[in-house]
Amino acid sequence: MSISRSEVRQVAHLARLYIDEDRLDDIASELSAIIEFMAQLEEVDIENVDPMTSVTPVELKKRVDEVTTGGFPERILANAPAAEEGFFTVPKVVE
Amino acid sequence: MSLAELTISDARRKLQRRAISSVELVRACFEKIEKSNQLNAYCWTDKEFALKQACNADRRLAAGDASGMCGIPIGVKDLFCMRGVPTQAASRILKGFRPEYDSTVTRNLQDHGAVVIGKLNMDEFAMGSSTEHSAYGASVNPWKARGCTKPRTPGGSSGGSAAAVCSDLCLGATGTDTGGSIRQPASFTGIVGIKPTYGRCSRWGIVAFASSLDQAGPMTKSVRDSAIMLGAMAGHDAKDSTSANRPVEDFEASLTGDIRGKKVAVPREYRLPGMPNDIENMWDNGVAMLRDAGAKVVEVSLPHTKYALPAYYVIAPAEASSNLARYDGVRYGYRASLDSDSGITELYKRTRAEGFGAEVKRRIMIGTYVLSQGFYEAYYRRAQRVRSLIKRDFEVVFEQGVDFLLTPASPSAAFPLGAISDSDPIKMYLNDVFTVTVNLAGLPGVSVPVQLDAEGLPLGLQLIGRPWDEASLLNCAYVLERQAGFSVKPQVWWLER
Numbered sequence: 074m075s076i077s078r079s080e081v082r083q084v085a086h087l088a089r090l091y092i093d094e095d096r097l098d099d100i101a102s103e104l105s106a107i108i109e110f111m112a113q114l115e116e117v118d119i120e121n122v123d124p125m126t127s128v129t130p131v132e133l134k135k136r137v138d139e140v141t142t143g144g145f146p147e148r149i150l151a152n153a154p155a156a157e158e159g160f161f162t163v164p165k166v167v168e
Numbered sequence: 169m170s171l172a173e174l175t176i177s178d179a180r181r182k183l184q185r186r187a188i189s190s191v192e193l194v195r196a197c198f199e200k201i202e203k204s205n206q207l208n209a210y211c212w213t214d215k216e217f218a219l220k221q222a223c224n225a226d227r228r229l230a231a232g233d234a235s236g237m238c239g240i241p242i243g244v245k246d247l248f249c250m251r252g253v254p255t256q257a258a259s260r261i262l263k264g265f266r267p268e269y270d271s272t273v274t275r276n277l278q279d280h281g282a283v284v285i286g287k288l289n290m291d292e293f294a295m296g297s298s299t300e301h302s303a304y305g306a307s308v309n310p311w312k313a314r315g316c317t318k319p320r321t322p323g324g325s326s327g328g329s330a331a332a333v334c335s336d337l338c339l340g341a342t343g344t345d346t347g348g349s350i351r352q353p354a355s356f357t358g359i360v361g362i363k364p365t366y367g368r369c370s371r372w373g374i375v376a377f378a379s380s381l382d383q384a385g386p387m388t389k390s391v392r393d394s395a396i397m398l399g400a401m402a403g404h405d406a407k408d409s410t411s412a413n414r415p416v417e418d419f420e421a422s423l424t425g426d427i428r429g430k431k432v433a434v435p436r437e438y439r440l441p442g443m444p445n446d447i448e449n450m451w452d453n454g455v456a457m458l459r460d461a462g463a464k465v466v467e468v469s470l471p472h473t474k475y476a477l478p479a480y481y482v483i484a485p486a487e488a489s490s491n492l493a494r495y496d497g498v499r500y501g502y503r504a505s506l507d508s509d510s511g512i513t514e515l516y517k518r519t520r521a522e523g524f525g526a527e528v529k530r531r532i533m534i535g536t537y538v539l540s541q542g543f544y545e546a547y548y549r550r551a552q553r554v555r556s557l558i559k560r561d562f563e564v565v566f567e568q569g570v571d572f573l574l575t576p577a578s579p580s581a582a583f584p585l586g587a588i589s590d591s592d593p594i595k596m597y598l599n600d601v602f603t604v605t606v607n608l609a610g611l612p613g614v615s616v617p618v619q620l621d622a623e624g625l626p627l628g629l630q631l632i633g634r635p636w637d638e639a640s641l642l643n644c645a646y647v648l649e650r651q652a653g654f655s656v657k658p659q660v661w662w663l664e665r
Contacts, residue, residue, distance in 0.1 A: 076537070080537075081533075084533055084536050084537050084540065085533065087536050087540060088489060088520075088532050088533060088536040089493075089496075089513070089516040089517050089520055090517060090520050090521050090524075090529055090532065090533070091514075091517035091518050091520070091521035092521070100530075100533070103530065103591070103593065104530070104533060104534060104537065106593075106594060107481065107530075107534055107593065107594065108534075108537070110477075110478055110481065110594050110597075111478045111481060111482055111538075111547060111551075112478075113474070113475060113478045114475055114478050114479060114482070114547075114550050114551060114554055115550075116475075117472070117475055117550075117553075117554050117557065119550060119553040119554065119557070122553040122554075122556050122557060123553070123556055124549055124552030124553045124555070124556060125552050125553070125555040125556040125559060126552065127380075127410075128366040128367065128380055128410070128610035129365075129366060129367050129410070129412065129610060129635070133409055133410075134409045134413075136406075148268040149268075151266070151268055152264070152265050152266065152267075152268070152499065152500035152501070153498070153499055153500065154497060154498070154500075154501070154502070154503035155503070161498050161499060163498055163512050163515065164506070164510055164511055164512050164514075164515055165511070166511070166512050
């Protein structure tokens with residue numbers, strides 16, 4: 074099982090990672106080696122085995138859906154690389 | 169002797185008798201920290217901040233505050249958020265980030281009176297086994313091999329924590345362990361480290377790597393110290409829905425030193441072909457020590473062990489790729505500089521490409537791949553099923569009346585920095601071979617220093633316990649510690665005059 078250049082490009086796009094075109098081959102071979110390592114899992118008989126979706130066998134706790142904190146926009150924005158008038162600012166997103 | 173060399177339990181006794189003050193302890197730590205830059209253990213310290221906490225602790229001690237951690241100087245892995253304190257997860261992408269809130273674990277420790285003196289180096293986002301993948305540069309192990317000047321890794325990802333505790337730059341440190349990140353560095357530096365049962369410590373405010381595997385724990389100079397410190401870290405937290413609502417026992421009170429009649433198992437699948445003789449030998453010694461102490465030692469099988477690493481390296485990157493999606497250059501941390509005509513997708517892509525290091529990007533790519541359409545069933549879903557089988561292996565063994573499992577903590581001693589090439593990630597991943605199973609199954613595991621190898625480097629044994637049974641696990645670790653009598657310290661080469 075190996076990963077192609079175009080798959081690397083597609084995965085990088087899904088992951089929102091910019092990758093130089095001239096790095097694609099190296100990354101493809103690195104990822105292929107890791108995926109090959111994972112292929113060992115195909116040897117395991119998983120018939121009738123449920124996937125483990127929680128670590129401890131307890132039902133996930135629920136709470137009432139209500140506002141419990143807030144009212145401090147300046148603290149929310151304190152670490153923003155760019156903020157204006159109580160909002161995060163980003164490049165233009167509407168054409 | 170410097171006060172910084174005290175264990176937590178000895179310092180506690182002196183503090184409570186008022187023979188020493190917390191301020192003196194903190195000053196003693198800083199005296200060493202200021203001369204130990206070569207170890208690169210801390211990525212941030214603040215003496216004034218520490219002394220202020222120490223003064224408060226001294227006041228509490230004067231008033232008769234009995235908490236075991238009161239006045240004890242500790243270091244905190246850079247993964248834990250603390251209000252107003254730089255928290256970068258050793259990543260460029262969190263440059264400048266000062267959280268607006270505290271992690272529950274550090275809050276608990278500070279509420280107990282512990283004095284945080286700084287943040288500790290680690291592999292970026294806790295991804296790595298050598299602390300070489302850090303925006304601050306690698307930490308260095310205080311231990312060197314006999315007749316060799318090469319700097320060695322303190323292990324990872326909690327390598328800064330391990331190096332700091334080992335070289336007395338704090339009395340104890342917090343670590344986190346997703347696949348072995350507390351236990352392997354503890355083993356590489358000759359200290360004690362416990363990964364508690366999943367859910368024992370709240371994950372709230374700890375920068376997330378793989379949420380179903382991450383767990384915080386103490387790294388200390390002795391088993392007793394781990395028992396004291398874990399007691400102050402653990403506990404239910406409504407802010408983490410996976411944190412367990414169960415009482416925190418007095419772990420220290422469980423250290424009776426009596427394990428007569430307990431059943432200890434050695435899993436045969438952990439005897440790897442080509443394992444160094446020193447590791448085999450240590451393991452055999454450990455068996456003999458526990459037998460001497462009155463435990464019954466049996467061999468058991470954990471048939472799916474072989475598949476733990478590949479399952480882990482599907483599940484952990486999958487969860488990481490999802491958790492790390494939040495680093496987008498908008499809400500906190502690093503943001504790439506762009507031309508004015510660039511759009512938001514370009515902002516995300518450039519920010520993440522420039523902000524994350526190579527290993528983190530590799531894992532995000534793997535995680536994204538195994539979760540993508542067409543591969544989800546074949547990799548992620550399959551790995552989750554294999555995870556069920558790995559957990560079941562342990563359950564079967566515990567159902568047979570086994571109390572603890574004994575294994576090496578790591579397949580080797582500390583290796584030289586740069587020895588494992590960045591282009592061979594799988595070789596680095598193999599470091600976790602004895603520890604990942606424990607995270608996959610959600611069990612508690614502790615690493616205890618036992619002996620030096622032929623080159624004079626420390627080696628540790630791992631004890632694995634039943635879920636929520638940290639109390640008796642620590643007691644067994646205490647017995648192993650006493651039997652081994654490991655008391656060697658590294659020769660000091662790193663202090664600047």
